[in-house]
Amino acid sequence: MSRDESLWFVIAAYNEGPIIAEVVRGVTPHARVVVVDDGSSDDTGDQALAGGACVATHLVNRGQGAALQTGIDFALAQGASHLVTFDADGQHDVAEALQMVSVCRSEGRDAVLGSRFLGTTVNMPALRWLVIKAAVIFTRLTTGLKLTDAHNGLRVLSRDAARKLRIRQDRMAHASEILSQIARLRLNWREHPVTITYSEYSLAKGQKLSNSVRILEDILFGGRS
């Protein structure tokens, strides 16, 4: 199986040194990778480079949304035909991401969005389920998109879609922002079932309930404040 040089995985990483090389090595046999080291204080950048990724370094932490946009800009400049946004903490499955890419290509979609509720979740805490379901309802009300999942970091974008999207929400509200832009730009999208593995590592790093208040604030009042 040869590597697809036009397929880019975009990974935003903040202090993911212990795991990032392993995550990158899972992808590099299949596609190219850009890791945006979002001002980490550990060796995330060096580890990602050692794993075989291109590394773009934010000199100061700007948040996951800002880092994803940087990675998207980089991959587009390198001539990417399709882009995958992928989490740095190893909770996504590379094989499923590649399936999503082939679905995106064969059906000529602009975007394929991962949904953990069409797929399976491993060790998902009940409280997180509740928060994400609330976000799904919020997304339906504000964008009209009939999604089954929100804030899922696994997405496939065509080059065209990636060029049209512009993430201005530097922090976590970018997930909602991407969806509202998909709705506004009338992109041709579909969901695809994915497995999210809630490991001890990803749970410790992941979203806390208190963050959802901040996300709501960012959506209402825009950007950092």
Added chain:
Amino acid sequence: MIVSVVATGLFGSVLFLAAVRKFTFLGLKLAVMLFAAAGVYFVWNPDQMTRLAQMVGIGRGADLVTYATTLILFLTVVAAIMRERRSNEVLTQLVRRLAIQQARFPEGEDGRG
């Protein structure tokens, strides 16, 4: 009554402008200076303050001062938030540009592969 309407109107329009991201308060510094100058004047002529307050339908001069202070403080805070937001956007663009220009490539790869 008049003051309530004016204050509510101002508050509403500031919130609206903030929501559509168009809020720029160019005259804010000027307004603060005028307010300070007015303050000095009224400290020396407190009865004038009360007369002014009664003209716009407020009982005491001190109440008028409280309302005006609250309003200016509010406008200042909103303007500061907006300014910070803009400078954050600029900072992100700067950090992004640098990150892309100075990107590191793994062994055997280089730009535009």
